[in-house]
Amino acid sequence: MDENKIIAERRAKLATLREQGHSYPNHFRRENSAADLQAQYGEMDKEALAEAEPVRVKVAGRMMLRRIMGKASFATLQDHTGRIQIYVTRDELPEGFYNGQFKKWDLGDIVGAEGYLFKTNTGELSIHVENIELITKSIRPLPDKFHGLQDQEVRYRQRYIDLIVNQESRETFLLRSKIVQHVRDFLIRKNFMEVETPMMHVIPGGATAKPFATHHNALDMPLFLRIAPELYLKRLVVGGFERVFEINRSFRNEGLSTRHNPEFTMVEFYAAYTDYHQLMDYTEELLKELAEMAIGSTTVPYQGQEFDFGKPFARLTMKQAIMQYNEGVTAEQLENFESAKALAESLNIKVDEGYGLGKILTEIFEETAEHRLMDPTFITEYPAEVSPLARRNDADPFITDRFELFIGGRELANGFNELNDAEDQAERFKAQVAAKDAGDDEAMHYDEDYITALEHGMPPTAGEGIGIDRLVMLFTDSASIRDVLLFPHMRQS
């Protein structure tokens, strides 16, 4: 990158500072944060503050604004909690410091200041500075102090600049942290135990998706970045950790979009001796808590729409949802292969060679109903054909005891009673391998060790995954997954 004039000038200032002994010092210990001061003294009126015992404070932060008025100046410092204004006068600093040092500093420099609190004529809480020093010199200029940084590409690629100047961005990631924390607290409150399982798998499993491949040099073997933690978490249930969860990254080798990043965060949790109805109840409870925490309301605004989290979440079977959004379609039509196939084709859905009735129904659902499910809605009775890891329904083996949760037309969670019949699971893996051999590169591998684990006996278990990124998008009203990832994946520039 070219050294432009602004950077050259700042480098020159830094060189002078070095000659004077500046060495990016680390001795300044702040004692107050901007937000604490605003909270504690922001409401006091000017006179009360002036008459009371002086409140001595010590703050540090990046200088974001400065207004020099001859022999006195105001500047705005920003720390990790917010902003506080400081008031600096020539005559209260050492001889020559105001003109020789302070006035030569730049916006973006990190400054430490000490003094006493007062309120300006316009009522802004400020620090009357008695000591001030430059802690860290910045040699690159900040974006426009008023407009901030608008360029999406730079916001993603140089997130640190975005975070310095765009408060909305800081708030999004602050809320993301709180959401993750709340999910973790919720599960711990429900007596789950947090675990970490491998991210590098010999056999990628637990989802139907293309994996990233890598290689272990010392062992000279291929490895795959995990596409889901599911099979390892269930091995833990076999091992006797009956309630476990993991919040971490999975990786899928697919295209990029406003809803997809190659690495994304899920929470997966598994509980023995429960079923998917219990998980739906947990999920509803958790999401209502999150709405209350994040929005402070049961009405969640998203991209100009509003989703109602206040009422009980709707629960529909997949067939009911199809009928609801396809006028005139009857239950009978959805019960046999030929009529379902005809319906799919009338909807311009491509029906591939290997599709069974279950896959066709799922395609019809995804094409016609999914994107219309605005308020939180659980869809149940997923066909076994599209649910290779889920337990079959006792009354109807065509379907599994499974649900997905949709909000704003998007899938947010997926849960089901786990298949703990090792022989059934082995058969389903074989079907997946057949599909893979037939050209479906997203189909699953046969995981022999997982079958062995199930053969030792896994108690009846229900498990669920919730997409954290999508959850954060929802509660921060973000249009793109990139807005909720600190460092989203970008093409090489």
Place this chain on the structure above:
RNA sequence: GGGUCGUUAGCUCAGCCGGUAGAGCAGUUGGCUUUUAACCAAUUGGUCGAGCGUUCGAAUCGCUCACGACCCA
């Protein structure tokens, strides 16, 4: 993968019926001891995303490419 739009000073943006680039902020210099997007005056700063083409002449028109945004599959 397809379509639409965008890429001009460090930042935010004009300029796009072709005639050799402008504003505000930031920077520099001067003024100003309660300002707050401080203000006033002066001033520096650009391979106009990259390449090729059309033209006497291209930021502007055409093509290709890169990157991004949005929509679609």
